[in-house]
Amino acid sequence: MMHRTVGGSGLRVSVVGLGTGSWGRETDGDEAAAQLMGFFEAGGTLVDTSPEYAGGAAQRVLAELLDDVIPRSELVLSGSAGIAEDLDGAHRIDCSRRTLLRQLDESLDELGTDHLDVWSIAAWDPATPVDEIGATLDAAVSSGRVRYAGARGLSGWQLATLAGAVRITAGQVEYSLLERRAEYEYAPAAAHHRVGMFATAPLAGGVLTGKYHAGVPADSRGADEHRAAEVRGYLDERTSRVVDAVLTAADGLGTSPLGVALAWARDRPGVAATIVGARDSAQLTGVLAAADLELPRAIGAALDDVSA
Secondary structure, eight states, X not given: XXXXXXXXXXXXXXXXXXXXXXXXXXXXXXXXXXXXXXXXHTTOOEEEOOTTGGGGHHHHHHHHHBTTTBOGGGOEEEEEEOEEEOTTSOXXXXXXHHHHHHHHHHHHHHXXXXXXXXXXXXXXXXXXXHXXXXXXXXXXXXXXXXXXXXXXXXXXXXXXXXXXXXOOOEEEEEOBXXXXXXXXXXXXXXXXXXXXXXXXXXTGGGGGGTTTTTSOOTTSGGGOXXXXXXXXXXXXXXXXXXXXXXXXXXHHHTSOXXXXXXXXXXXXXXXXXXXXXXXXXXXXXXXXXXTTOOOOHHHHHHHHHHHO
């Protein structure tokens, strides 16, 4: 698998990152171990986690695998903080210094590691001064508990504002053939501030694989009450046109629609890595098999046009 440097830093990551959002909920420990081993053997290094994934279960599952399955030192761990839980169980954005550093320490303790390679704020917090957020990220890096600072779920102006207060290495943003809004504002801001993009949902929740072309399969994410919203927003006429183009391209290249969609997102300007989650090893095998697919320029241009 190819590796790239992230933004203007010296950090190198695999161009496909392993998402752990389903671990501890749809994916049990044995299956997660098989995924991590297969990912690492294919040359993967970037592993994305968060205390928010599966209510914290994802981090606990990953913690059981570090060193026992794959040496911690061989992986690039990307985590986040900034979503707090109130006494009544409601979640709210809180990127105050107190909450961010508390959650960082909790994640390190949970994962059994002394540092995260990339640590991001999970969302924009209008209630916390950006200088405080920037100083907190800088303090985490200076202490050695974090190697590089990042941000998730920000708009372009928010990323530019934060990057003016602290060095941001990685920006995690949804980006696919069906979700190209990042190109309008986010990608130019990232390029200006030398922030590498981690493209999430590059397969649009599996929609770009063609599995929803004839309806919602009973065993799919779209039929899962917890994750249906990730899919159903895509199911419209424009999506049908884009998926048709992906299927045609895959047929012509003798490859999978998954590979075509993943390669398109992976090679967009500014993208350092795509992050893909899989419920089982079979799904991940398909992702890894397509990780190094090169799209001919003409096909890439045709996909640009139909998805614009």
